[in-house]
Amino acid sequence: MISQNLALYNWNNGVIMIAIFALVCITLVGILVNFMMSGKKKEDTDEDQ
Incomplete structure (x- = not known):
């Protein structure tokens, strides 16, 4: 019992x-999605050179 x-x-x-x-x-x-969305977009590098 x-x-x-x-x-x-x-x-x-x-x-x-x-x-x-x-x-x-x-x-x-x-946090990972936030980092992926806020990353800087890669622009043309011809202007920098």
């Missing part, structure tokens, strides 16, 4: 770690 109330595994820690990992991944992808 007591063994029915015994939790074999607590999923809370795993769910929190997966959520943090997903948040970090989304943040890194956002």
Whole structure:
């Protein structure tokens, strides 16, 4: 009877770690897209020479 109330595994820690990992991944992808969009466009180099 007591063994029915015994939790074999607590999923809370795993769910929190997966959520943090997903948040970090989304943040890194956002930073990467931001760098790609804000990069300077390469113009003609004939004017510089």
